Amino acid sequence: MPLKDIMIRKVVTVDIEDSVEYAVKKMEEKNVGSVVVTDGDRPVGILTDRDVAIRGLGKSPEIPVKLIMSPDLITITSDSDFFTLTKKFRDYGVRRIVVTDKKGKLEGIISIDDVLEVLVTEFANLVGAIRS
Template identity: 30%
Template sequence: MALNPTVRVRAVMSKNIISIDKGLSIRSAIKTMVKKDVGSVVITTNGKPVGIVTERDILKSLAYRKAIRPETKVEAIMSKPLFVVSVNATIGDAADIMAKRKIRRLIVKENNKYVGIVTQRDLQRAMTDTFKSLLLL
């Protein structure tokens, strides 16, 4: 799928995973996302990732779920399970996982440790850059 199969997830991922505990509120998630300028937060239990909440999850829950309020715990709206990709996977591999799972973000793992997050936008940017460089040849 990728124009350059040698481009690895490691090269395009964000290394800073922003996370909050599952017991915190949707309001806390929103504040964290605004403060850190990110589109998602990983939800944890005892420091271990168990889900993810995105801007889209928040908007959908507030628009369509009558029982959901800003004080509701993020656990109620988080997407789970988390889908993971290796730092050594290609961007094509990551794009395939996202397409098959209909998701836009993957947690990146190296040696059983979570080391980053890669988004659909990261992959699009990498593929566009590769395509541009091919045009300049």
């Protein structure tokens, strides 16, 4: 299964210089727990609600997201296979992986929840085949 079939294409992003306050408002407005931090059209980090709660505690909401984001962004190219994706989730212990093209341009995001949804559907298909 190509990653293009399961990735979320409408990624919520903020610029590396945007304020934490702006990012949090955007997360609330879009009902998401994270935003991909970009510098131009390149993803450079991710800011999660956990980053805000832990690294942002006691800091001004006006500081730029680059000061509290998770900069060790785990990415995968959209032409990668499902096995490579699940291996990255396991190896890096993350809940979200950013999908890029071969040049590093943002294309989407896949959460571990998205993967579980696909697996549940596939297991249901297999159970249906067994019961037939």
